[in-house]
Amino acid sequence: MFTLERQADGRLTYTGADAQVHHGITPVRAFPVSAPDAGLSLVSAAGHELLWIDRLDALHERQRLLIEEELAHREFTPEIRRVVAVSTFSTPSTWTVDTDRGPTTLVLKVEEDIRRLPERGRLLITSGHGIVFSVRDMAVLDRHSRKLMERFL
Numbered sequence: 001m002f003t004l005e006r007q008a009d010g011r012l013t014y015t016g017a018d019a020q021v022h023h024g025i026t027p028v029r030a031f032p033v034s035a036p037d038a039g040l041s042l043v044s045a046a047g048h049e050l051l052w053i054d055r056l057d058a059l060h061e062r063q064r065l066l067i068e069e070e071l072a073h074r075e076f077t078p079e080i081r082r083v084v085a086v087s088t089f090s091t092p093s094t095w096t097v098d099t100d101r102g103p104t105t106l107v108l109k110v111e112e113d114i115r116r117l118p119e120r121g122r123l124l125i126t127s128g129h130g131i132v133f134s135v136r137d138m139a140v141l142d143r144h145s146r147k148l149m150e151r152f153l
Contacts, residue, residue: 002051004042004063012070014042014050022050027067032075033117033124040067078104080125080135083145089152092128099133106133111152123149 003015007023014025022044030039042051056064078099087094092109107128108114115124121138138146 002063004066006066006069012066014044016050025050026074027070029071029075042067077132077134080133080141080145082142083148086148086151091152097133106131108152114152116153 001017004025005013005015007013011024012026014022016022024045026043026045028041028043029036030041037056038054040053040056041049042053044050053059056067059067078101080097080099082098084096084098084103086096091111092107095106095108097104097106106125108125109128113126115126116122117124121135121140123135123138125133125135127133135141135149138149141149
Protein backbone atom coordinates (compact mmCIF):
# COMPACT_ATOMS: atom_id res chain seq x y z
CA MET A 1 0.00 0.00 0.00
CA PHE A 2 1.25 3.47 -0.82
CA THR A 3 -0.03 7.04 -0.92
CA LEU A 4 0.50 9.66 -3.54
CA GLU A 5 -0.17 13.38 -3.07
CA ARG A 6 0.45 16.59 -4.97
CA GLN A 7 2.27 19.20 -2.89
CA ALA A 8 1.74 22.98 -3.01
CA ASP A 9 4.77 23.31 -5.32
CA GLY A 10 3.05 20.96 -7.83
CA ARG A 11 5.41 18.03 -7.31
CA LEU A 12 4.25 14.54 -6.34
CA THR A 13 5.08 12.97 -2.98
CA TYR A 14 5.14 9.20 -2.56
CA THR A 15 4.84 7.45 0.80
CA GLY A 16 5.59 3.74 0.63
CA ALA A 17 4.51 0.86 2.85
CA ASP A 18 7.61 1.49 4.96
CA ALA A 19 6.27 5.03 5.72
CA GLN A 20 9.31 6.62 4.06
CA VAL A 21 8.37 9.83 2.22
CA HIS A 22 9.87 10.73 -1.17
CA HIS A 23 9.34 14.21 -2.63
CA GLY A 24 9.46 15.02 -6.33
CA ILE A 25 8.77 11.56 -7.71
CA THR A 26 8.26 10.98 -11.43
CA PRO A 27 6.05 8.38 -13.11
CA VAL A 28 7.77 6.73 -16.08
CA ARG A 29 6.06 4.44 -18.58
CA ALA A 30 7.99 1.32 -19.62
CA PHE A 31 6.33 1.23 -23.05
CA PRO A 32 4.75 4.67 -23.65
CA VAL A 33 3.76 3.97 -27.25
CA SER A 34 2.97 0.27 -27.51
CA ALA A 35 1.46 -0.29 -24.02
CA PRO A 36 0.81 3.08 -22.34
CA ASP A 37 -1.39 1.65 -19.56
CA ALA A 38 0.88 -1.27 -18.68
CA GLY A 39 4.20 -1.18 -16.92
CA LEU A 40 4.79 2.04 -15.04
CA SER A 41 7.48 2.91 -12.55
CA LEU A 42 7.48 5.58 -9.85
CA VAL A 43 11.00 6.99 -9.73
CA SER A 44 12.55 9.08 -6.96
CA ALA A 45 14.20 12.47 -7.57
CA ALA A 46 17.52 10.61 -7.34
CA GLY A 47 16.48 8.29 -10.19
CA HIS A 48 15.76 5.14 -8.14
CA GLU A 49 12.69 3.05 -8.77
CA LEU A 50 10.37 3.20 -5.77
CA LEU A 51 7.43 1.19 -7.09
CA TRP A 52 6.52 -0.86 -10.14
CA ILE A 53 2.87 -0.69 -11.26
CA ASP A 54 1.72 -3.45 -13.61
CA ARG A 55 -1.50 -1.73 -14.73
CA LEU A 56 -2.46 1.91 -14.31
CA ASP A 57 -6.17 1.02 -14.27
CA ALA A 58 -5.62 -1.21 -11.20
CA LEU A 59 -4.87 1.82 -8.98
CA HIS A 60 -7.34 3.75 -6.86
CA GLU A 61 -8.93 6.53 -8.89
CA ARG A 62 -7.17 9.36 -7.01
CA GLN A 63 -3.72 7.78 -7.47
CA ARG A 64 -4.41 7.04 -11.12
CA LEU A 65 -5.57 10.61 -11.80
CA LEU A 66 -2.48 12.12 -10.15
CA ILE A 67 -0.20 9.89 -12.22
CA GLU A 68 -2.12 10.60 -15.44
CA GLU A 69 -1.89 14.37 -14.79
CA GLU A 70 1.86 14.11 -14.26
CA LEU A 71 2.32 11.98 -17.38
CA ALA A 72 0.29 14.44 -19.46
CA HIS A 73 2.76 17.19 -18.53
CA ARG A 74 5.78 15.02 -19.37
CA GLU A 75 4.49 13.32 -22.50
CA PHE A 76 3.46 16.13 -24.81
CA THR A 77 2.40 14.33 -28.00
CA PRO A 78 -0.12 16.27 -30.07
CA GLU A 79 -2.32 14.16 -32.32
CA ILE A 80 -2.50 15.18 -35.97
CA ARG A 81 -6.13 15.27 -37.07
CA ARG A 82 -5.65 16.88 -40.50
CA VAL A 83 -2.79 17.78 -42.81
CA VAL A 84 -3.67 21.15 -44.32
CA ALA A 85 -0.64 21.69 -46.54
CA VAL A 86 2.91 20.52 -47.23
CA SER A 87 5.48 22.97 -48.65
CA THR A 88 7.22 20.39 -50.85
CA PHE A 89 7.22 16.64 -51.39
CA SER A 90 10.92 16.39 -50.69
CA THR A 91 12.62 16.89 -47.35
CA PRO A 92 13.05 19.12 -45.53
CA SER A 93 9.45 20.27 -45.81
CA THR A 94 7.14 22.41 -43.73
CA TRP A 95 3.78 20.92 -42.83
CA THR A 96 0.72 22.86 -41.74
CA VAL A 97 -1.45 20.60 -39.60
CA ASP A 98 -4.48 20.67 -37.32
CA THR A 99 -3.91 18.80 -34.05
CA ASP A 100 -5.99 18.02 -30.99
CA ARG A 101 -4.27 21.07 -29.44
CA GLY A 102 -4.86 23.45 -32.32
CA PRO A 103 -3.27 24.36 -35.65
CA THR A 104 0.52 24.37 -35.98
CA THR A 105 3.39 23.91 -38.38
CA LEU A 106 6.19 21.38 -38.21
CA VAL A 107 9.34 20.79 -40.18
CA LEU A 108 9.98 17.26 -41.41
CA LYS A 109 13.76 17.02 -41.83
CA VAL A 110 13.97 13.52 -43.34
CA GLU A 111 11.39 10.92 -44.34
CA GLU A 112 12.77 8.59 -41.65
CA ASP A 113 11.26 10.98 -39.06
CA ILE A 114 7.94 9.29 -39.85
CA ARG A 115 7.74 5.95 -38.04
CA ARG A 116 5.07 3.33 -38.62
CA LEU A 117 3.92 1.57 -35.48
CA PRO A 118 2.70 -2.03 -35.22
CA GLU A 119 -0.90 -0.91 -34.73
CA ARG A 120 -2.61 -0.62 -38.10
CA GLY A 121 -2.36 2.89 -39.49
CA ARG A 122 -0.58 4.43 -36.50
CA LEU A 123 2.34 6.81 -37.06
CA LEU A 124 4.77 8.90 -35.03
CA ILE A 125 6.22 11.98 -36.70
CA THR A 126 9.19 13.77 -35.13
CA SER A 127 9.47 17.43 -36.05
CA GLY A 128 12.71 19.28 -36.61
CA HIS A 129 12.30 20.73 -33.11
CA GLY A 130 12.08 17.29 -31.52
CA ILE A 131 8.33 17.37 -30.82
CA VAL A 132 6.69 14.02 -31.50
CA PHE A 133 3.29 14.12 -33.19
CA SER A 134 1.03 11.08 -33.50
CA VAL A 135 -1.46 9.88 -36.06
CA ARG A 136 -3.70 7.32 -34.36
CA ASP A 137 -5.14 5.86 -37.53
CA MET A 138 -4.44 6.95 -41.10
CA ALA A 139 -7.84 5.56 -42.13
CA VAL A 140 -9.73 8.20 -40.13
CA LEU A 141 -7.87 11.11 -41.72
CA ASP A 142 -9.68 12.93 -44.50
CA ARG A 143 -8.80 12.01 -48.09
CA HIS A 144 -6.61 15.09 -48.67
CA SER A 145 -4.57 14.41 -45.49
CA ARG A 146 -4.08 10.73 -46.38
CA LYS A 147 -2.95 11.65 -49.88
CA LEU A 148 -0.33 14.09 -48.54
CA MET A 149 0.90 11.62 -45.91
CA GLU A 150 1.19 8.75 -48.37
CA ARG A 151 3.65 10.78 -50.49
CA PHE A 152 6.13 10.47 -47.59
CA LEU A 153 5.51 6.83 -46.65
